[in-house]
Amino acid sequence: GAVVSQHPSWVICKSGTSVKIECRSLDFQATTMFWYRQFPKKSLMLMATSNEGSKATYEQGVEKDKFLINHASLTLSTLTVTSAHPEDSSFYICSAILAYEQYFGPGTRLTVT
Amino acid sequence: EDQVTQSPEALRLQEGESSSLNCSYTVSGLRGLFWYRQDPGKGPEFLFTLYSAGEEKEKERLKATLTKKESFLHITAPKPEDSATYLCAVRYNAGNNRKLIWGLGTSLAVNP
Numbered sequence: 001g002a003v004v005s006q007h008p009s010w011v012i013c014k015s016g017t018s019v020k021i022e023c024r025s026l027d028f029q030a031t032t033m034f035w036y037r038q039f040p041k042k043s044l045m046l047m048a049t050s051n052e053g054s055k056a057t058y059e060q061g062v063e064k065d066k067f068l069i070n071h072a073s074l075t076l077s078t079l080t081v082t083s084a085h086p087e088d089s090s091f092y093i094c095s096a097i098l099a100y101e102q103y104f105g106p107g108t109r110l111t112v113t
Numbered sequence: 114e115d116q117v118t119q120s121p122e123a124l125r126l127q128e129g130e131s132s133s134l135n136c137s138y139t140v141s142g143l144r145g146l147f148w149y150r151q152d153p154g155k156g157p158e159f160l161f162t163l164y165s166a167g168e169e170k171e172k173e174r175l176k177a178t179l180t181k182k183e184s185f186l187h188i189t190a191p192k193p194e195d196s197a198t199y200l201c202a203v204r205y206n207a208g209n210n211r212k213l214i215w216g217l218g219t220s221l222a223v224n225p
Contacts, residue, residue, distance in 0.1 A: 043215040093156045100145065104156035
């Protein structure tokens with residue numbers, strides 16, 4: 001149990017375009033999901049907390065208009081990187097909580113050219 | 114300042130050579146300490162949660178322990194497939210909220 005999936009696993013896009021990343025809890029319902037960003041050899045950086053049916057809570061310094069989060073159901077949260085730029089290239093990971101423990105998706109590698 | 118520090122930053126072991134990874138924390142109101150394993154290009158895989166000093170948990174060759182200031186992840190007779198980055202995270206009370214902060218991880222390489 002406690003499986004979290006992400007799609008796509010990797011994506012390459014051109015600068016100025018938008019990219020959507022999906023995060024699904026496959027065998028449980030998650031009212032709260034989290035989106036992280038990870039740079040090479042760095043720790044996880046929390047970007048935002050996604051709450052089902054309400055607005056996401058963004059961490060300080062994260063642009064909410066650039067990183068759009070939608071948590072439309074108890075098993076799906078999406079992160080849309082709008083008007084992507086090369087500096088947005090990173091590894092994006094989502095997670096969901098089950099019984100007070102956090103389970104992570106496999107991550108999405110975004111490369112903006 | 115609330116923080117989580119993992120040491121060593123990197124560790125190289127021979128197969129069968131037991132060792133320990135350390136996660137020290139300086140937070141008040143601990144609500145849980147978590148250990149994860151992360152393989153390159155993958156999301157973290159949950160290993161253990163520890164809630165109170167003196168608590169221990171085991172899984173195969175791994176054993177996690179917790180004191181009031183730190184946690185150890187003991188690896189007994191490691192195998193090459195144990196090679197990964199091991200991450201520690203701490204959840205604690207911060208005013209009316211609960212926060213989760215991450216260490217930078219220990220990169221473990223086990224040579225056959």
